Every structure is written in C-alpha cells, then in structure tokens.
Amino acid sequence: MEHAPSLLFSKIRSLWFFVCLTIILKSLIPSFVQKWSKKQKPKLPPGPKPWPVVGNLPEMLAYKPVHRWIHNLMKQMNTEIACIRLGNTYVIPVTCPTIARQFLREQDATFASRSLTTCTDLVSSGYVTTALVPFGDQWKKMKKILTTALLSSQKHLWLHDRRTEEADNLMVYVYNKSKIVSNGVPGLVNIRSVARHYCGNITRKIVFNTRYFGKGRKDGGPSFEEKEHVDSIFLLLSYVYAFSISDYIPCLRKLNLDGHQKKVKEALKVIKKYHDPIVQERVKQWNDTPKIDEQDWLDILISLKDADNNPLLTLEEINAQIVEIMIATVDNPSNAFEWALAEMINQPNLLQRAIEELDSVVGKQRLVQESDIPKLNFVKACAREAFRLHPFAPFTPPHVSMSDTTVGNYFIPKGSHVILSRRELGRNPKVWNEPLKFKPERHLKSDNGSNVALTEPNLRFISFSTGRRGCPGVTLGTSMTVMLFARLLHGFTWSAPSNVSKINLAESNDDLNLAEPLMAVAKPRLPPELYHL
Structure with missing residues (x-):
C-alpha cells in the first residue's frame, strides 16, 4: 500500500506533462505552419x-x-518576366514565349480582363465596346x-468586292504618284501615307460603304477629310494604352497632368465629326424603311435585334464600336509594309x-487577287x-488578372497588369537565330506546299495574339496585309531615291515607327492598262 501515493503522483505528473505538451504544440504549430507556408x-x-x-x-x-x-531594366536584371x-x-512585363x-x-x-484607364474609358464611351x-x-455580348x-x-x-475595289484604287493612286516629280525626284512615294490610307479606305468601305467623307480626289488619293480622319485614329492609338500617371493614382485624373486626356478628346471630336452624321442618317x-438591304457593317449593327x-x-454602342474597329484595323498592316519595304530595298x-514568286503565281497580265494568297508563301x-x-x-494591351495565381513559379496578385512585349518576344535570342536581321526565309517551312500563316499561336512573336482576347479579325487582317504587300510588290519596282545610298532603318525616339516616313521611288512593271481600272 505504501507505493499507492507514489504511483498516483506519477500518473498525475504524466497527465500534467501531456496537457502542457498539448498546449505548447497547439500554440506553436500554427506559427510553424504559417512560417512554412510563407517560405x-x-x-x-x-x-x-x-x-x-x-x-x-x-x-x-x-x-x-x-x-x-x-x-x-529587364535586360539589366537579366530576367524575362518582371514586376514593376x-x-x-x-505591372508584369514578359519577354519569354514560354x-x-x-x-x-x-x-x-x-487573364481575360482589361485595365481601366482614362483614355480607354473615353475611346470606348464608358466600356461599351469589345477590345478595350x-x-x-458587355464584352461577351460585343x-x-x-x-x-x-467577321464570319x-x-x-460578302465584302470581297469592297476590299478588291480598294486594292485596285491603291494601284491607280501609286501609278499616278509614279508619274509625278516630287522634290526633283520622279516617282517618289510616301509609303507610310499610302499604306495607312489604304487601310483607312478599306475600313471606311466595309463600315460605311464609302472611301471619301468629302468630294475625294480624282487620282485616288486621300483628301483633307481622310487625312484628318486617319491622323486622328493614329493619335488615339498612341495614347490608348500609354503609361499615364493618372491611371495609377486615380485622384489625379481630373488634373490631366500629362495631357493625354485632352489629346484623346480632340482626336475623338474629329472622328465623331465624320462618323456621327453618317450613323445618324x-x-x-x-x-x-425597315427593309433596307444591308450594304455594310453599319447596316448590320443597326439591324441587329434582341429576343423581343x-x-x-x-x-x-454602335458609334463607340465603329471607333474601336477603326483603331483596330489600320495600324499593323501599314506599319508592317513600311518596315518590310525599307528592309527589302x-x-x-x-x-x-x-517579285519572282508573284510573277510565277500571278503572271504579268493580271493583278493579284485574294484567291492567290494561299500560294504567296514568300510574300x-x-x-x-x-x-x-x-x-x-x-506591348500588348494589358491582360488583367482576375484572381491570385502562380505563373512561372512567381506569384501574380489579383489585379496585376500583364503586358507581353511584342518587341522583345520577336527578338528573343533564345528563340530566333540572328534576331535583329530581317530574314523572311526563316518562316518558310521545309515542305514547300505548306501554307504560311500570319498567325503565331506559340507567341514567339505577336501578330493577332491568342486566347479569349485574341483578335477575332484574323481573316480580314490577313487579307488586308497580304494584298497590300502583294499588290505593291507585284505592280512596281521599288528603290531608294538617287540621293540616298541606303534606307535609314533607325527607329523613332518615341515609338517603334521608322524615325522618318519611308520615301521610295516607284516604277510601274505591268502593262499600263492594268493600272487604269
């Protein structure tokens, strides 16, 4: 019996130890878990x-x-993804295709959302369009x-003939320019102007069924109204996703510190001056007359009905979407041709x-048609x-993260603006051999019968992007781009002005355009009757 008190004491001590250990573990485990999870x-x-x-x-x-x-900054840090x-x-810039x-x-x-900025709000009339x-x-509907x-x-x-009409007009206009002496140089052509107005003409034709807002010009070129219109579109493009301090500190928006809002409003005023009367009429x-035959995209947008x-x-919505269509169609084809022709000269x-490919596929007795596009792989x-x-x-327009996530072993918080670098994706030395050299042959497949497409789904460069926010107008964009290239390369020989030994390929200080618009000498190379349509 003498051992009973000591046995009881031993059990109580063990129980007390167990209780204390449990309390300690309960207090420590959460901190360990939190610390571990942070690591x-x-x-x-x-x-x-x-x-x-x-x-x-x-x-x-x-x-x-x-x-x-x-x-x-990214090159100095030797990184292909950054956080600024x-x-x-x-803001998460990315230069790696993977x-x-x-x-x-x-x-x-x-990453299917878009950022809210002062300029996109203005251009999209309060976000009633699609791309912005x-x-x-609303985005799903539009x-x-x-x-x-x-874009079906x-x-x-249905709009094939409208596009062909503008491709024909392009030939007439450049042919007329080739017969004029400008600044003492015969046949001098401003390629930037020609390419941009070709794109503007096509877009106006398929949206409004008109080339000119005013009386137009007999030589096929743009008049004052079209110049003002296209210039305003490109002004919007330069500001729509520009880095503006007021977009990151919203309380400063009313101050318009960098002047972006004022310039966008002025450009929109010009564009609406031409668009609104047509739309209202x-x-x-x-x-x-409800049973009008549809002639263009404007007719389609007006005629759409809901379930009731x-x-x-x-x-x-109609007015804003038309503005967005305009800014989505004029930039890439015109910029691509100006740069490509400069490089090719x-x-x-x-x-x-x-030229040899075009002559082989098309010959010299007719003009290039859209039906020729599948065979023009080098072009x-x-x-x-x-x-x-x-x-x-x-950069691409921002892709805004709708939730916290992880990409490439990095944490991407909800609300982050992911911007893919168009410039550096296409120049990534891990992907492209001699990335700074213009080498079209790199895109030709070993099988000569394979069709070369302008799309790049693997994002080694960006033409029409991909995914939910990819451009839905791939077919239209391809037709506009290839016909611009094919018609002007097939219809004319191109050279630098006689006082220029080589085209200057320097970039502008402010953007990615050529520092100076490309001026090149055009000489017709097809029978004269093909230019008089």
Whole structure:
C-alpha cells in the first residue's frame, strides 16, 4: 500500500506533462505552419525596389519613353518576366514565349480582363465596346456580335468586292504618284501615307460603304477629310494604352497632368465629326424603311435585334464600336509594309525573290487577287518577319488578372497588369537565330506546299495574339496585309531615291515607327492598262 501515493503522483505528473505538451504544440504549430507556408509561397517576379505609396512612378516619369525603360531594366536584371509597381498596381512585363503561353493559354481565363484607364474609358464611351472592355457581360455580348455578325466567313466573302475595289484604287493612286516629280525626284512615294490610307479606305468601305467623307480626289488619293480622319485614329492609338500617371493614382485624373486626356478628346471630336452624321442618317433610314438591304457593317449593327425584336445595340454602342474597329484595323498592316519595304530595298535579293514568286503565281497580265494568297508563301513570310521584328506597339494591351495565381513559379496578385512585349518576344535570342536581321526565309517551312500563316499561336512573336482576347479579325487582317504587300510588290519596282545610298532603318525616339516616313521611288512593271481600272 505504501507505493499507492507514489504511483498516483506519477500518473498525475504524466497527465500534467501531456496537457502542457498539448498546449505548447497547439500554440506553436500554427506559427510553424504559417512560417512554412510563407517560405513555400512564390515570390513576385523580380523588379526594381518600389518607393512607398507611389511605387516606381518616379522612374516611369523620369525615363521616357516608358517602354524603353522597361526593356532596358529587364535586360539589366537579366530576367524575362518582371514586376514593376506603379502606384498600387503591379505591372508584369514578359519577354519569354514560354511564360507568355502560360499566361494566355494555360491560364487564359484568369487573364481575360482589361485595365481601366482614362483614355480607354473615353475611346470606348464608358466600356461599351469589345477590345478595350473588362471581362463581363458587355464584352461577351460585343465579342459575339463581332465574331458572328461582322467577321464570319460568310460576311468576309460578302465584302470581297469592297476590299478588291480598294486594292485596285491603291494601284491607280501609286501609278499616278509614279508619274509625278516630287522634290526633283520622279516617282517618289510616301509609303507610310499610302499604306495607312489604304487601310483607312478599306475600313471606311466595309463600315460605311464609302472611301471619301468629302468630294475625294480624282487620282485616288486621300483628301483633307481622310487625312484628318486617319491622323486622328493614329493619335488615339498612341495614347490608348500609354503609361499615364493618372491611371495609377486615380485622384489625379481630373488634373490631366500629362495631357493625354485632352489629346484623346480632340482626336475623338474629329472622328465623331465624320462618323456621327453618317450613323445618324443611316439610323433614320432604317427607322423610316425597315427593309433596307444591308450594304455594310453599319447596316448590320443597326439591324441587329434582341429576343423581343428591339434594337440589340444602342446608338452609343454602335458609334463607340465603329471607333474601336477603326483603331483596330489600320495600324499593323501599314506599319508592317513600311518596315518590310525599307528592309527589302536594302536587301534587293529579297525584293527580287518576292517579285519572282508573284510573277510565277500571278503572271504579268493580271493583278493579284485574294484567291492567290494561299500560294504567296514568300510574300507572307515577309509580312510575318515584319510583324516579328518591327511590331507597331511595344506591348500588348494589358491582360488583367482576375484572381491570385502562380505563373512561372512567381506569384501574380489579383489585379496585376500583364503586358507581353511584342518587341522583345520577336527578338528573343533564345528563340530566333540572328534576331535583329530581317530574314523572311526563316518562316518558310521545309515542305514547300505548306501554307504560311500570319498567325503565331506559340507567341514567339505577336501578330493577332491568342486566347479569349485574341483578335477575332484574323481573316480580314490577313487579307488586308497580304494584298497590300502583294499588290505593291507585284505592280512596281521599288528603290531608294538617287540621293540616298541606303534606307535609314533607325527607329523613332518615341515609338517603334521608322524615325522618318519611308520615301521610295516607284516604277510601274505591268502593262499600263492594268493600272487604269
């Protein structure tokens, strides 16, 4: 019996030890788990150390243009994905195709939204369009209209003759220019102007069924109204996704510190001056005579009905969507041709190879037609190479993350603006051999019968992007681009002016355009009757 107290004491001590151990473990385990989880949680992509509150906005304002600062920063840090905090926004630039595919293919649904900026708000009339609109019901509605009502294969065929008419007009206009002495040089042509107005003409033709807003010109060229219109479209393009301080510190928006808002409003005023009377008159025609035969995209947009047979689109939606169509169609084809021709004049063997292909496929007794496009693989390779090496814009429009996620072992917070670098994806030395050289043959497949496409789904460069936010107008964009290349390369021989030994390929200080518009000498190479249509 003498051992009973000691046995009881031993049991009580063991129980007390167990209780204390349990309490200690319960208090320590959460902190260990939290600490462990913090160690396991991926970090943000590398980037410059941000300042309190404003992030890296001081650097953004100090180093212009911003796209060069970002690209130089990434090269200095030796990274293909970065994180730059502007205000409270994480901006994630990407220069690696593999990482880009993780964003736009593997996690496309997460990055299907758009950023809210002062300029996109103005251009889209409060986000009632498609390309500039954040993910949601309005975007779904407008994208469905674009893909099914405007850009279907049936509608593309329906507008074939309109596109051909403008390709013919292009030949007439350049032929007339080739007969004029400008600045003492016969046949001198401003390629930037010609290419941009060709794109503008096509877009006006398929949207409004007109080439001219005014009386027009007999030689096929743009008059004052078309010049003002196209110039305003390109002004919008230069500001629509520009890096603006007010977009990252919203309380500053009313101050318009960088002047972007004022310039966008002025450009929109010019564009609406030409668009609005046409739209209003056409709506009146449809109201007065509901059974009008559809002639163009404007007719289609007005005639669309909802389930209750009411107009599907408001006047505001129609006007804003037309502006967005304009800015989406004029830039890439015109920029690609200007850069490609500049490169090809400096490499005459490339011009000769393109001409030989065109003469082989088309001959010299007729003009190139859209039906020839599948066989013009070298011409398309030249266009692809221009898209790769000389994109119009340095970055894609932002893809905004709709939730926290992980990409490339990096943490990407909800609300991040992911911008793919058009410039550096196409020049990535891990992907492209001699990335800074214009080499169209790199796009030709070993099988000569294979069709060369302008699309690049693997994001080794960006022509029409991919995923939910990819351009729905691939067919139209391809037709416009290839016909611009093919008609002008087939119809004329091109050379530098006699006082220029080589075309200067320097980029503009502010953007990715040629520093100076390309001036080249055109000489007709087909029978004269083909130019008088």
